[in-house]
Amino acid sequence: MADSGLDTSRPHPARRYDYWLGGKDNFEADRESARQIEARMPLVRLTVHENRWFLHRAVRHLAGLGIRQFLDIGTGIPTSPNTHELAQLADPTARVVYADNDPLVLAHARALLTGDPRGRTAYLDADLRDPVRILGDEDLRRTLDLNQPVALMLIAILHFVRDAEDPRGILDTLIDALPDGSYVVASHVTLEYMTPEEFKAVRAVAEAQSQARSGVELAELFDRPDLTPVGPGVQSVSEWWADEAPNPRPRVEDVACNGFVARVTRS
Numbered sequence: 001m002a003d004s005g006l007d008t009s010r011p012h013p014a015r016r017y018d019y020w021l022g023g024k025d026n027f028e029a030d031r032e033s034a035r036q037i038e039a040r041m042p043l044v045r046l047t048v049h050e051n052r053w054f055l056h057r058a059v060r061h062l063a064g065l066g067i068r069q070f071l072d073i074g075t076g077i078p079t080s081p082n083t084h085e086l087a088q089l090a091d092p093t094a095r096v097v098y099a100d101n102d103p104l105v106l107a108h109a110r111a112l113l114t115g116d117p118r119g120r121t122a123y124l125d126a127d128l129r130d131p132v133r134i135l136g137d138e139d140l141r142r143t144l145d146l147n148q149p150v151a152l153m154l155i156a157i158l159h160f161v162r163d164a165e166d167p168r169g170i171l172d173t174l175i176d177a178l179p180d181g182s183y184v185v186a187s188h189v190t191l192e193y194m195t196p197e198e199f200k201a202v203r204a205v206a207e208a209q210s211q212a213r214s215g216v217e218l219a220e221l222f223d224r225p226d227l228t229p230v231g232p233g234v235q236s237v238s239e240w241w242a243d244e245a246p247n248p249r250p251r252v253e254d255v256a257c258n259g260f261v262a263r264v265t266r267s
């Protein structure tokens, strides 16, 4: 994100996201901008909540499968419960590395580093588009053992990487570093469930900020022989582990975000 976010008179995407989630780390300029977007795209607030709840369920689910290490890229302004809180609730020794490229998130990062002392939490000021730098980071290496399974969490970040920036190559580098039994979890903005009228209304707003992808395009980014999709692979975030989610479930058409989960198998 080009805007440093430290100027409170201008809207900032991370603070706007925080506003929609009901957080307190936002200012009038962010709220005004968020209201303007919401007027054209009323489903944005439900979408960010459903995305967040997908993150919660995914961490709980993977912790239940015995995953004790998480690499969460695209942290966002801390919103409790975060990945480390959920993972350490299941097992206080769980280890979590967060990474984000936004200076505003960095300014809030201390709040993320107060995990259970029996586990370990680290924050990297790093860019997803430089996966080699992330994987080689000393704090990451001190915190995670890349010989043991890791859950790579890419929650509502991949739509900020446009096709011209080689998202497939970035993912391949990250996934190649994961050992057998690891998991990949991603969520991604999509406009595919909208009516033509809704699509026309939101397209310009959505495309100015990010690159929405269809479920098929999202699955293609993860089409590798060492990845076995969990369940259907891609479905609306609102449908993942629906029996553990707040009820009643929203309609898929009202949530502009898909989720993908897969297990890494090494022969």
Ligand SMILES: C[S@@+](CC[C@H](N)C(=O)[O-])C[C@H]1O[C@@H](n2cnc3c(N)ncnc32)[C@H](O)[C@@H]1O
Pocket: 001, 014, 017, 051, 052, 055, 073, 074, 075, 076, 077, 099, 100, 101, 102, 105, 126, 127, 128, 129, 154, 155, 156, 157, 160
């Ligand atoms: C919509 S927020 C999602 C936050 C959190 N993952 C969630 O789903 O609640 C997207 C986050 O990704 C970060 N981000 C966007 N592009 C990035 C990049 N290239 N490298 C690292 N972080 C990035 C933004 O700064 C922002 O904090």
